[in-house]
Amino acid sequence: MSTYKEFKNTDGILITPQQASQLDDYRENAFENNRIKSSILYWDKEVEIIYIYPDEDLNTELSKLDNNLTYTIAKDLEIINGYTVWRFYEYKNGVLGLLISIRVLNSNNKCVAYKSEEDPIRIRKVYYLEGKHVVNVEEELDFVxxxxxxxxxxxxxxNLTINVSHNVAEGNFTNINLFYGTYYERLPFMTPEILAYFTNPEPLVPPMQL
Structure with missing residues (x-):
């Protein structure tokens, strides 16, 4: 069994163990056989996520944990439409609790959708624009x-709130038509199907590649 660890700063950038030791806030990911097995976020000490895969026995993996600590258990892994879907549960005092959240990851391991099952129920979907090329002759737009x-x-x-990152052109919207009317020239690749996915809470997993 091959094992290794990686360290990332709060911006998600890989750093060395030496650099991590000089930071108060960082993430330590442990891998077994090239798949993530645990993730510890060091922030006012630690929040640990344990990943349990379909080919592993749930009870065996839980028995390895310290019942005096609280963990987040990621399990029920699914691959849907090319996206990775994890479900997260609290494990406290040796008891596996109810579902607390769902995450949908793309092929770059970025979270494209998140759903909190706690009250109130919250859903976030993220449209990553990095690398997309925009050419609009009429508006004299040509940028990546x-x-x-x-x-x-x-x-x-x-209720839906749309927040556009400041690098694009900062803006917050609660009206879909106003959002699209403001940015459609900069979003030629946002088809009606993609717009419908992002502006509706369900389905959580994209039915298309984004």
Missing amino acids: YEEDDEIFFDFENG
Whole structure:
């Protein structure tokens, strides 16, 4: 069995163990056989996520944990439409609790959708724009979106808020038509199907490649 660890700063950038030791906030990911097995976020000490895969026995993996600590258990892994879906549960005092959240990851391991099952239920979908090329002769637009150019679609109690990252052109919207009317020239690749996915809470997993 091959094992290794990686360390990332709060921006998600890989750093060395030596660099991590000099930081108060960082993430340590442990891998077994080239798949993530645990993730510890060091922030006022630690929040640990344990990943349990379909080919592993749940009870065996839970028995390895310290019952005096609280963990987040990621399990029930699914691959849907090319996306990785994990479900997260609290494990406290040796008891596995109810579902607390769902995450949908793309092929770059970025979270494209998140759903909190706790009250109030919250959903966030993220449209990553990095690397997309925009050419609009009439509007004299010719540019490539940069890193951190993103649009966040947040749902809470059935209400939608759209937050556009400042690198794109900062803006917050609660009206879909106003959002699209403002940015459609900069989003030629946002088809009606993609727009419908992001502006509705369900389905959580994209039915298309984004």
